[in-house]
Amino acid sequence: MRQCAARRTRCARSRSGDVSTPRIVLGRKGVLHLNHGHPWIREAHLEQVEAEDGEVVQLEAPAGSARGAAVYGARSRLPVRVISHEPGFEVAGDGWWQQRLDASVARRAAVTDEACRWVHAEADGLPGLVVDRYGPVAVIQAGCAWADRVAGAVAQRLLDRHGLSGVLARHDGAFRKPEGLEQGVSVLAGEVPETLELTLGGLRRTLDVWRGQKTGAYLDQRENHIWAARVLPAGRALDAFSHEGGFALAMAQAGSSVLALDGSAPALQRLEQNAASNGLAERIEARRANVFDELRALPAGSFDAVALDPPALAKRRADTDRATRAYRDLNLRALRLLRPGGRLVTCSCSHHISREVFRRVLGQAAASAGLDVVLLEERGGASCHPRLITFPESEYLKVVLLELRA
Ligand SMILES: C[S@@+](CC[C@H](N)C(=O)[O-])C[C@H]1O[C@@H](n2cnc3c(N)ncnc32)[C@H](O)[C@@H]1O
Known part of the structure; x- marks a missing residue:
């Protein structure tokens, strides 16, 4: 040797x-x-x-x-x-990945939404390969050289087997840079329309798979939107970091009047469009704002329910301390906005922040605010985002339900 x-x-x-x-x-x-x-x-x-x-x-x-x-x-x-x-x-040969691709799609057979993640990379045994299905279209993200190499063949197999109209490659994300892979968005097979209209969580949604964040939607929160609307009290609600309104639309549908805050103008435009097409425009105010500032400005004790879903604040391990402080601060401010008996759904999608650390940060936030807070439930990403048991990085999304004791 x-x-x-x-x-x-x-x-x-x-x-x-x-x-x-x-x-x-x-x-x-x-x-x-x-x-x-x-x-x-x-x-x-x-x-x-x-x-x-x-x-x-x-x-x-x-x-x-x-x-x-x-x-x-x-x-x-x-x-x-x-x-x-x-x-x-x-x-x-290609037999191993073809078999795993088919098994990944079959694993999601029980999903009733028109959109879900079909392939979740390492957790489905297909390293670096993400496939999200949006009705007649699939969107691929190849995050390693092997996935990049097979992306075209994967697209063709999905098109042939699942009656899709087209498959798009969203290779415009930062995730490609450390792999030395080129950036770009391109059609891999068939045709992909500019926008898509689908039903997600019982709500009509218009989605832009060409330009929208992630592959067009935060599909990892798909089931949490519906759950949050069930467990949060109806009344005055805040969706902080709303994106296109996954939580806001669900809370409004459940009877709340919602203030949605996000920094992205296109996301808020889409939110307003979606609110109108579901007859919820009267119940949602979409406001462009820096949530870090706005949470300080809103009056204390003015909401029955808050959803707090910031972007990943610790993108690298080196960011962990700074991100931990930011999560503490955000959650402290969100808890102060609640009325007694009010509830907060709080999320972290940083894989460098473990579930244990996030729970500790929430405890510190409650203690610093001088509030009595009860943890009611903990969840993760949607079932179409499985986790590899030996791979902690695949459990990146933490979702916690807290209640301010009355
Ligand atoms: C994790 S996503 C939210 C996903 C959304 N809750 C959902 O379930 O669909 C984070 C959002 O935060 C927004 N954002 C990032 N930094 C922000 C800031 N400083 N102020 C307001 N919004 C911000 C992004 O535009 C993005 O829509």
């Missing part, structure tokens, strides 16, 4: 006439990661690479024994993404 500390150039296999199976030899720490079931292995934990960017590879322990399979990204900080722990896993 060739010994080699650095990967890529020195160890990359020659492609000319070389038909050997792509392989990566892990270092001792790489094997430890594999044994713990985490699907990502860093560059520092690889001993030898004989593979090209985007290939499916066999994994080997330093002693040479087969340890499973992975996909390889030559330009990524996370070059190895494990797809199987089976020593005999067949890496050649």
Whole structure:
């Protein structure tokens, strides 16, 4: 076996006439990661690479024994993404991902909404690959070199098997940069209309999959919108960081009069359009504002219900302390807005903030505000966003229901 500390150039296999199976030899720490079931292995934990960017590879322990399979990204900080722990896993051909793609769609068969996540990357065994279904259209995000390589074939298979009219690639997100992948939005198969009209949570929604945030909607909150409307008291409600009004529309439908705040003008425009098409325009005021400032300005004790769903405040591990302070401050201010007996649905979608840390932050917020607060329920993302049990990063969305004791 060739010994080699650095990967890529020195160890990359020659492609000319070389038909050997792509392989990566892990270092001792790489094997430890594999044994713990985490699907990502860093560059520092690889001993030898004989593979090209985007290939499916066999994994080997330093002693040479087969340890499973992975996909390889030559330009990524996370070059190895494990797809199987089976020593005999067949890496050649497309059969494995086709079977997993079909199984992922079948796993969501019980979803009644017209939109949901069809493929949730590592949690569905398809590293870096996200597919969101919006009625007749699917939107793909490829977040690693392998996913980028198969995106066109995935699109064609979805089109052929599920009667879609088109498949769009939303490759305009920051998630592509650390993988060394190009940015852009393009149609991968069929045709994709400018806007789509769908029913989500029993409400008519107009969605823009070309330009909207994420792939067009926050599908991870799909079930939480409906749940929140059920558990929050009707009355005067606030949807802080409303986006296109997932929580606001559901609360208004349940009888509340809602103030929706967001910094994005297109999102608020869409919210107003959706409110009108559901006959809820009278019950929702959409206001463009910086929520951090606005929560300070609103009068204390003036809401029966608040939904607080900020963007990920800790995008990198280094942001954790600053983000923890920001979550504490936001939640303190949101709790002060509640009337006695009022309820807050509060969310964190930062995967660097664990459920335990978020709960502790909420406790600190309540204590700093001098308020008696009861935790009633904890939830995660919608059921179409499964979590890999050995991969804490896949449990990024925390949703907590709090009540201000009367
Ligand atoms: C996680 S999304 C909210 C999703 C929404 N609650 C839903 O369920 O569909 C976060 C939202 O915060 C908005 N946003 C980000 N920073 C903001 C700020 N400082 N003030 C107001 N809105 C902000 C973004 O435009 C985005 O719509």
